[in-house]
Amino acid sequence: xxxxxxxxxxxxxxxxxKNLSKAIMKEKESVGYYNLPQFDVSSIDEFASxxxxxxxxxxxxxxxxxxxxxxxxYEFLKPVKEMKRKLYFFExxxxxxxxxxxxxIEIKKSHFLVISKSGTTVETIAVFKYMLSINKNxxxxxxxxxxxxxxxKFGKLKGMxxxxxxxxxxxxxxxxxxxxxxxxxxxxxxxxxxxxxxxxIQNSFFEDAYIKDVLFKKAFFYAKHHSTYHINCIFAYxxxxxxxxxxxxxxxxxxxxxxxxxxxxxxxxxxxGLIGPKDQHSFLQLIVEGTRDKSMTCIxxxxxxxxxxxxxxxLEELESxxxxxxxxxxxxxxxxxxxxxxxxxxxxDIPIDEIIVPRxxxxxxxxxxxxxxxxxxxxxxxIDVDTYNQPGVELGKIILKNKLSEVRK
Amino acid sequence: xxxxxxxxxxxxxxxxxKNLSKAIMKEKESVGYYNLPQFDVSSIDEFASxxxxxxxxxxxxxxxxxxxxxxxxYEFLKPVKEMKRKLYFFExxxxxxxxxxxxxIEIKKSHFLVISKSGTTVETIAVFKYMLSINKNxxxxxxxxxxxxxxxKFGKLKGMxxxxxxxxxxxxxxxxxxxxxxxxxxxxxxxxxxxxxxxxIQNSFFEDAYIKDVLFKKAFFYAKHHSTYHINCIFAYxxxxxxxxxxxxxxxxxxxxxxxxxxxxxxxxxxxGLIGPKDQHSFLQLIVEGTRDKSMTCIxxxxxxxxxxxxxxxLEELESxxxxxxxxxxxxxxxxxxxxxxxxxxxxDIPIDEIIVPRxxxxxxxxxxxxxxxxxxxxxxxIDVDTYNQPGVELGKIILKNKLSEVRK
Numbered sequence: 078x079x080x081x082x083x084x085x086x087x088x089x090x091x092x093x094x095k096n097l098s099k100a101i102m103k104e105k106e107s108v109g110y111y112n113l114p115q116f117d118v119s120s121i122d123e124f125a126s127x128x129x130x131x132x133x134x135x136x137x138x139x140x141x142x143x144x145x146x147x148x149x150x151y152e153f154l155k156p157v158k159e160m161k162r163k164l165y166f167f168e169x170x171x172x173x174x175x176x177x178x179x180x181x182i183e184i185k186k187s188h189f190l191v192i193s194k195s196g197t198t199v200e201t202i203a204v205f206k207y208m209l210s211i212n213k214n215x216x217x218x219x220x221x222x223x224x225x226x227x228x229x230k231f232g233k234l235k236g237m238x239x240x241x242x243x244x245x246x247x248x249x250x251x252x253x254x255x256x257x258x259x260x261x262x263x264x265x266x267x268x269x270x271x272x273x274x275x276x277x278i279q280n281s282f283f284e285d286a287y288i289k290d291v292l293f294k295k296a297f298f299y300a301k302h303h304s305t306y307h308i309n310c311i312f313a314y315x316x317x318x319x320x321x322x323x324x325x326x327x328x329x330x331x332x333x334x335x336x337x338x339x340x341x342x343x344x345x346x347x348x349x350g351l352i353g354p355k356d357q358h359s360f361l362q363l364i365v366e367g368t369r370d371k372s373m374t375c376i377x378x379x380x381x382x383x384x385x386x387x388x389x390x391x392l393e394e395l396e397s398x399x400x401x402x403x404x405x406x407x408x409x410x411x412x413x414x415x416x417x418x419x420x421x422x423x424x425x426d427i428p429i430d431e432i433i434v435p436r437x438x439x440x441x442x443x444x445x446x447x448x449x450x451x452x453x454x455x456x457x458x459x460i461d462v463d464t465y466n467q468p469g470v471e472l473g474k475i476i477l478k479n480k481l482s483e484v485r486k
Numbered sequence: 487x488x489x490x491x492x493x494x495x496x497x498x499x500x501x502x503x504k505n506l507s508k509a510i511m512k513e514k515e516s517v518g519y520y521n522l523p524q525f526d527v528s529s530i531d532e533f534a535s536x537x538x539x540x541x542x543x544x545x546x547x548x549x550x551x552x553x554x555x556x557x558x559x560y561e562f563l564k565p566v567k568e569m570k571r572k573l574y575f576f577e578x579x580x581x582x583x584x585x586x587x588x589x590x591i592e593i594k595k596s597h598f599l600v601i602s603k604s605g606t607t608v609e610t611i612a613v614f615k616y617m618l619s620i621n622k623n624x625x626x627x628x629x630x631x632x633x634x635x636x637x638x639k640f641g642k643l644k645g646m647x648x649x650x651x652x653x654x655x656x657x658x659x660x661x662x663x664x665x666x667x668x669x670x671x672x673x674x675x676x677x678x679x680x681x682x683x684x685x686x687i688q689n690s691f692f693e694d695a696y697i698k699d700v701l702f703k704k705a706f707f708y709a710k711h712h713s714t715y716h717i718n719c720i721f722a723y724x725x726x727x728x729x730x731x732x733x734x735x736x737x738x739x740x741x742x743x744x745x746x747x748x749x750x751x752x753x754x755x756x757x758x759g760l761i762g763p764k765d766q767h768s769f770l771q772l773i774v775e776g777t778r779d780k781s782m783t784c785i786x787x788x789x790x791x792x793x794x795x796x797x798x799x800x801l802e803e804l805e806s807x808x809x810x811x812x813x814x815x816x817x818x819x820x821x822x823x824x825x826x827x828x829x830x831x832x833x834x835d836i837p838i839d840e841i842i843v844p845r846x847x848x849x850x851x852x853x854x855x856x857x858x859x860x861x862x863x864x865x866x867x868x869i870d871v872d873t874y875n876q877p878g879v880e881l882g883k884i885i886l887k888n889k890l891s892e893v894r895k
Binding site: 140141142145155156157168169170171172173174175176177196197199200202203206207209210227228230231234248304307308314315316317323326327330331333334335336343344345347349352354355357358359360361362363364365366367368369370371381383385387388390392393394395397398400401402404405406407408409410412413415416417419420423437467468469470472473474476477478480481482484485 | 549550564565566577579583584585608611618619636637657713717723724735739740742744752754756758761766767771773774775776777778779780790792794796797799801802803804806807809811813814816818819821822825826828829832876881882885886887889890891894
């Protein structure tokens, strides 16, 4: 991938850059995701090879960090890759959603992955209990959780297949671990290529090469201006990146929306995921003429590997649109992206950058994921938050448990 | 629907309220959407009755205001309603998306609706040309556009079926006109009930009853604090409202992100659509601990009309979650909403309100749509913008046409 940045580098921050490098190297000793490109996938490969060919559906019971990553990758690749199995996600307690998903799978041809880091996620266990009432065969379920969680202990008692999250890997940073890799491997996604893409970015970053330069530039700019440009939009010009945007929203919002470590002030960078050209007809007006509180990152796919083009048909009264004739759709969508960017650059007060992803394949997605994880860590350091926790959601969980206990009385 | 507001009314604004009422009454004389609950659907009914029963797919070629409204309603009702036909939307120039949608429809069993207010929307005409290269039978296409647009003139020359947008109805306010009603009617949606829901809100508002009171309270609060709480989140507790959120994002963002009429300052309210409980595991942390720049509207569905419940299964080591046993899923999801709201109310500096939608049906959706359209108009008046135009996106369109002309040389 390449990343062109159209805003100015901050001056005189050589020392600050050194400090940030040091802080990240220190984080790397304890924060697990940094080393996931080196994740040993042999046990995943071995497990995938043992799963019966009659299994046609891989069904993830999981929510948030347990589902968003695998979904982003699966939905990115689906239009170009014949998947070995279909992947579904039960990630809600909405009864209509559960019923609608149930109508899409065949229970007897499904293998279920129960994914919960804590092992006690209310949504996941509720749906797991429901599934157990339909299918009691524990051989059809596999657990992914933290070692010694209640779910781990339950699985051990029942002799179930169990995988563990690596040490110190949080849910939203877990896609390149078993959490994301196992469901994807079962569907035939080339997980080694995925990791290899991530490794490329890892190398470039830790060897002080190209990616470190652009990531530092962006991170310092976002942090310096975080109280002005505190909404960060991704404008991705392909429908294949729709669920990647959702993954990004969780990563960015839940990591950077915090009380600052030293001041305890509420800070935050608000992520928004947009898809072009559709959202040119929805959100672009707000970016162009609205409050100057947004930065924008356009993501383009360099090669869609298709040959769909607009036929050379002239329509009477619509001759002004003959300029489209003969054009390939992938050229059109990338020209739409370029045109929107140019119109914004003229305004001079909206920070823009552009990421070009080579292809719709595993390696490209691995690069993009690791790039955004690093960017999140860098900005988190600079705005002085704990990037890896989420204390703000605990109170709601306690209130819910109290309400549930009341109902049982 | 009911709407409970958990923030304070502004004091001493009796005069301002009178002025706003006057301004809206004046708008109502020229802005077309206000009167859409009275839209005459006889020509739509008549057309729908003539469409061959062999047609199984209704295919919309349209983008933005031409697709988002019908999609929101169709996807809301789909889990509870047996649709007469399937509805698909070609709303992108992404070649992979076009190919993937083509694989889902049968051309011979499809009727195509080419929807473009201007009649020259690049995305729509590009895909229309592509469809014409596969299916040349003009009887299989119907046009919805403005009278005398280039597309209208083309359709007349070819003797095609043509419907018009009512006078002075902009794309993003057009869902309760032919633009939304025709595709929905062809799929068996009860469009009269939809309008009847909208009429209920219309009456309550223009007869100075309940809805006017809550809408005024919210509009004045949002406008007064628009430079502080300038991000407005909908947190909808049902997957059925996913595309409603996208419709809301267009309505709110494109209407209110503007240069002010008198000052020419850039203002804007940024819409974000979230789905619970999923986004409790993604975005909620940012709301709870991040910058105090967000208001939040929770939307709950009162009666899901289902009986799916969590079975009374106790899992060893997971006994703490036996509190879920026997609970209906729709009670659980609404308790999750209540718990999240309570945890936010404790903070006291996040403006919250709660909308309760009676059921997943046409009438409820009609209410919700008209409610949000009115709210948008009210806030637009108060922050002094032209709610109904979108001048900011024009430059990008001109740049694109220049680029396309260059390619042709």
